[in-house]
Amino acid sequence: MKAQQLMSLLIAVVAVVGMALAGAVQAVAQTPDNGAIAAKYVSNGNAVRLGNATKSLRCSLLQGGCYRDYQKGSIYWSPASGAHIVLGAIAARWAKSKWERGLLGYPISDENCTLISRGCVQQYQGGNIYWQSSVGAHSIHGGIGSKWGQMGYERSPLGFPVGEENCAGAPVSCIQSFLGGTIAWKAGVGVSVNPNAGSFGTVVNKRRPNTPINRTPPDLVWAGSQLMRREAATQMAQLISGASAEGVPITLVSGFRSYATQARLYNNYVWQYGQALADTISARPGFSEHQTGLVMDIGTPNGACALQACFVNTPAGQFAAANAWRYGFIVRYPQGYDSITGYTFEPWHLRYVGVRAATDMHNRGFKTLEQYFGLPAAPKY
Structure with a gap:
């Protein structure tokens, strides 16, 4: 082979080897460990x-x-x-x-x-x-995770998860526990939230009685002339103070009611109006939110529209409608939602759910606890 041809062959071989080495170096440079x-x-x-x-x-x-x-x-x-x-x-x-x-x-x-x-x-x-x-x-994860996220993640009334999702059965049904309750998911049904009994997120309605049915909360304190659970009473005092600062006087009408008190009240309504109407304006004993110690019926000093729908047009009613959530309260029985709550419009009935949950409900447009927690409507017992 001529020297010139040999030199050309060597140059070609060196070029090929060089390209291979360059490719190897580039490949190494692009591996995740080097990248x-x-x-x-x-x-x-x-x-x-x-x-x-x-x-x-x-x-x-x-x-x-x-x-x-x-x-x-x-x-x-x-x-x-x-x-x-x-x-x-x-x-x-x-x-x-x-x-x-x-x-x-x-x-x-x-x-x-x-x-x-x-x-x-x-x-x-x-x-x-x-x-x-x-x-x-x-x-x-999944449907339970989505519902928890919708409620505000760890800032929701449920707090952090305390266990893993547990699924069983056919159709499949899953449940996961949190600091403040559980979230359940069932195939073909969807998700529902069950706050712990006695928590601020407790849902009491015509399908969910107090537990036990004659329960009296252990932390009741006086809020003016009425009893409420301690934190709710503190926040109610803040609400009244906030309203007063805007020139709106608010009075307290009815807070905690025992099982026996609610029985007397309900029976009186039945005697006056019959049971069908009574069930739309008063809870049966054991099924009253007032028994939770988280509710306050409010009014005006002059008694205008006391416990009537027209209360919404009073300064006190307007302040509550616009600002109750800032203090952790919701209007529990809003207008037009009786097919969900089972009760007619009560603009005076304020339910404490905590500032975190009330703010979340306000920001995302939830009007009832049934909707917020993904629970069935409760129009009837």
Whole structure:
């Protein structure tokens, strides 16, 4: 072979090898460990947060995913989710859910630890994992997760989840417990919320009596001339003070009523109007919201439109309609919703649900507790 031809062949071989090496170098540079995972590790002080790597990069996960373990946590990456850190109790809960192979899939965010009560949350493809020191880490997803989110997440009357979703039966029925109650989901039916008995979110209506039926709350205090549960009484005092500051006087008409008191009142209405009408204006004993200690009927000093629908047009009625939610109260029996609540319009009947829930209901336009909690309408016993 001539020297010139040999030189050309050597140049060609070197060029091919060079291209191959360049491709290999580029491929290495584009691996997650040298790209997304490495970038995540060195960003925002994560190297200090995670410590040194304890294992080499592993890339045999679902959907082309990779991960690398460090002294204090791991970084997971997939093309669809990006690179995110998992660590601590939330990582342990994800592990129990079969990591990326489970219902949650890959993480799509890092931990966010700015929730109330110093809680944390991490988002995943199929749901979220929440952690708070008093309850631990629990996942939430699907219809139950959607309803909890609709109510305001951990800021809702339910608070943080305290257990995992538990499903059984056919048709499938699921339930999950929270600090303030439970959310249930049933195939073909949907979701419903059941606040804990005695909580500010307790729903009492014609299908849901007090529990026990003759219950008397343990924390009743005087609110002027009436009894209410302590927190509700404090907030009612604030409402009256706020109205007074705007030149609107409000008087207290009726707060807590015992089972026996409600029985006498209801029987009197039945005697006057008959049971059919009485059931639209007064609760049967054991089924009255007044028995919860969370209700106050309000009025005006001159008695104008006392316990009548026209109360809504008085200054006191107008203040309550516009501002009760600011103090944690709702008008429990609004106009036009008797087919849900079972009672005619009562603009004077204020029910305490807590500032958080009342504000959430106001902001998102919920008028009744039945609608807010996803409960069946209760027009009849």
